[in-house]
Amino acid sequence: MMITTSRLAVRSLLIALSVAFGSLAHGQEMEPRAFSPAPVGSQFVLITYGHQSGDVLLDSSLPLRDVELKLNVGSIAYGRTFSLVSRQANVAVLFPYIWGTASGTVFEDRVNVRRSGGGDVRLRFSILLRGGEALRREEFASRKPKTIVGAGLSVIVPTGQYDPARLVNPGSNRWAFKPEIGISKPAGRWTVEAMAGAWLFTPNENFFGVSKREQESLFSFQGHLIYTLRRRMWLSVNGTYFSGGRTKIDGVLNEDRQKNARVGATFSLPLTPQQSVKLAWAKGVTTRIGGDLNLFAAGWQYVW
Numbered sequence: 001m002m003i004t005t006s007r008l009a010v011r012s013l014l015i016a017l018s019v020a021f022g023s024l025a026h027g028q029e030m031e032p033r034a035f036s037p038a039p040v041g042s043q044f045v046l047i048t049y050g051h052q053s054g055d056v057l058l059d060s061s062l063p064l065r066d067v068e069l070k071l072n073v074g075s076i077a078y079g080r081t082f083s084l085v086s087r088q089a090n091v092a093v094l095f096p097y098i099w100g101t102a103s104g105t106v107f108e109d110r111v112n113v114r115r116s117g118g119g120d121v122r123l124r125f126s127i128l129l130r131g132g133e134a135l136r137r138e139e140f141a142s143r144k145p146k147t148i149v150g151a152g153l154s155v156i157v158p159t160g161q162y163d164p165a166r167l168v169n170p171g172s173n174r175w176a177f178k179p180e181i182g183i184s185k186p187a188g189r190w191t192v193e194a195m196a197g198a199w200l201f202t203p204n205e206n207f208f209g210v211s212k213r214e215q216e217s218l219f220s221f222q223g224h225l226i227y228t229l230r231r232r233m234w235l236s237v238n239g240t241y242f243s244g245g246r247t248k249i250d251g252v253l254n255e256d257r258q259k260n261a262r263v264g265a266t267f268s269l270p271l272t273p274q275q276s277v278k279l280a281w282a283k284g285v286t287t288r289i290g291g292d293l294n295l296f297a298a299g300w301q302y303v304w
Contacts, residue, residue, distance in 0.1 A: 029220075029222075029240070030222055030224075030238040030239075030240050030262065030264050030266075030280075030282060031195075031222070032193060032224040032226055032236040032238055032266050033184075033193070033224075033226065033234075033236075034126070034150075034152065034182060034193075034195065035126060035128060035132075035148055035149075035150030035152070035182045035183075035184050035193075035195075036148075036184070037088060037128065037131075037132055037135075037140070037143065037148065038081045038088070038090070038140070039081065039135060039136060039137040039139075039140040040081055040082060040083050040088065040134045040135060040136055041080075041081065041082070041136070041137070042080070042081040042303060042304075043078070043079065043080045043081075043303070043304055044077075044078070044079050044080075044301055044302065044303045044304075045076070045077070045078055045301070045302045046075075046076070046077040046078075046079075046299055046300070046301045047074075047075070047076050047077075047299060047300050047301075048073075048074070048075050048076075048077070048278075048297060048298070048299035048300075049072070049073070049074050049297065049298055049299075050072065050073045050074075050280075050295060050296070050297035050298075051070075051071070051072050051295070051296050051297070052069065052070075052071040052072075052293040052294065052295045053068075053069060053070045053071070053293060053294055054068070054069060054284070054293035054294050055067060055068060055069070055293075066103075066104055066105045067102060067103070067104035068102070068103050068104070069100065069101070069102050069293065070100055070101050070102075071098070071099075071100035071293075072098070072099050072100060073096050073097065073098045073119070074096070074097045075094050075095060075096040075097070076094070076095050077092055077093065077094040077095070078092065078093055079091065079092030079093075079124075080092075082134075083134035084127060084134070086133065086134055087127055087128055087129065087132055087133065087134055088127070088128045088132040088133065088134050088135070089125070089126065089127040089128075089134075090124075090125070090126045090127075091123070091124070091125050092123070092124045093121065093122070093123050093124075094121065094122040094123075094124075095118075095121055096118070096119035096120070096121075096122070096160075097116075097117070097118055097119060097170075098115075098116065098117065098118075098119045098170045099114075099115065099116030099117075099170075100114070100115060100116070101113065101114045101115075113168070115168055115169070115170065116170065117160065117161030117169070117170035117171070118159075118160050118161050118170060118171070119160045119161075119170045119171060120156045120157055120158055120159055120160040120170075120171050120172055121156075121157045121159045121160075122154060122155070122156055122157070123154065123155040123157065124152060124153070124154045124155075125152060125153050126150055126151065126152035126153075127150065127151055127152075128148055128149070128150045129149045129150060129151055130147070130148065130149040131146040131147050131148040131149065132148050132150065145186040146186070147183070147184070147185045147186070148183065148184040148185075149181075149182070149183050150181070150182050150183075150184070151179075151180065151181050151182075152178075152179075152180045152181075152182070152197075153177065153178065153179050153180070154177070154178040154180070154197075155175070155176070155177055155178075156172065156175065156176035156177075157175065158171060158172060158173050158174055158175060159171065160172065164206045164207070164208065164209045165208075165209055166208075167208050172204065173204045173205075173206060173207070174201055174202045174203060174204040174213075175201070175202040176199055176200065176201050176202070177199070177200045178197050178198065178199045178200070178220075179197060179198065179200075180195055180196065180197030180220075181195070181196060181197070182194065182195035182196075182222075183195075189227055189228045189229075190225070190226065190227055190228075191224075191225075191226040191227075191228070192223075192224070192225055192226075193222075193223065193224040193225075193226065194221075194222070194223050194224075195220075195221070195222040195223075196219075196220070196221050196222075197219075197220050198217050198218065198219045198220065198244075199217065199218040199219075199220065199245070200217055201214070201215040201217075201218075207249065211249050211250050212249070212250055212251075213247060213248070213249050214247065214248040214249075215245055215246070215247045215248070216244055216245060216246045216247075216248075216257075217244050217245070218242055218243075218244045218245035218258065219242060219243050219244050220240065220241075220242045221240065221241045221242070222238070222239070222240045223238070223239045223240075224236050224237070224238050224239075225237045231270075232268065232270040232276060233268060233269055233270055234267075234268050235265070235266070235267050235268075236265065236266045236267075237263075237264075237265055238263065238264045238265060238266060238282070239261070239262070239263050239264075240261065240262050241260070241261045241262075242258060242259075242260055242261075243257075243258060243259045243260075244257065244258060245257065245258045246258075259286075260284060260286060261284070261285050261286045262282050262283065262284050262285060263282065263283060263285055264280060264281050264282030264283065264295070265280070265281050265282075266278060266279070266280045267279045267280075274302055274303055274304055275300070275301065275302050275303075276300075276301050276303075277298065277299065277300055277301070278297075278298070278299045278301065279297070279298050280295070280296070280297040280298075280299075281294075281295065281296055281297075282294070282295040283295070
């Protein structure tokens, strides 16, 4: 009986860690200025570190309580702006590394789990459909702010570390796609942004070695209120709401539909004409299933 209980404890805690790892990649992102204009030919490198800690809320039928998580992600990204049918377009690629720990109590057992490894590569393409003409640097310098409507597509490529003998891995062993549309409206020093999208997932045909894991669409909505202090120095208040994402294992639906909201803030500080740092904070305000986590992140960006 002790062996059975121990195995159940480890499996339940791994499920909790799996939920949290997944939240790093899907649904909970808050990205102010995702459709901001830039001169054609601009390139950037962004190095970011993020830390999440807090509790995880799971299906109440699981014999698991007091789950605590500490998750970290380090990433490096590269992006470039170019002209496409006379509109400004951008393509970016991000390489993450994830490590974290989880602890929880199942029955009377306190169990700890640790995982680390390379995560799935993320690609993003965006284009400004309105208010984003492709401009050279000399033309961009005299551009006047205007309302922007943009569209984007993010893709999660299953390149991360994955071992089918483990229930939890830094990689997801499946593709994910997020079409998105957004609007950005300036008003003096203020800018109001709104975005809507949905994550679409392919099945993981090799989940825990022998199972097929599917996930329903996860819908995401973001809003940002940005205040520009001076050129390239700004502060934003952010909010996001996401719903859906119920999973299915071998045809059996799980009671894990998400319906969560987060608030946060982002600050961008220029250091030189090419360099800047970004600081971000976010906190869950309502959580049905998944991580009720606090997030702190810092990034360094170089643009040329």
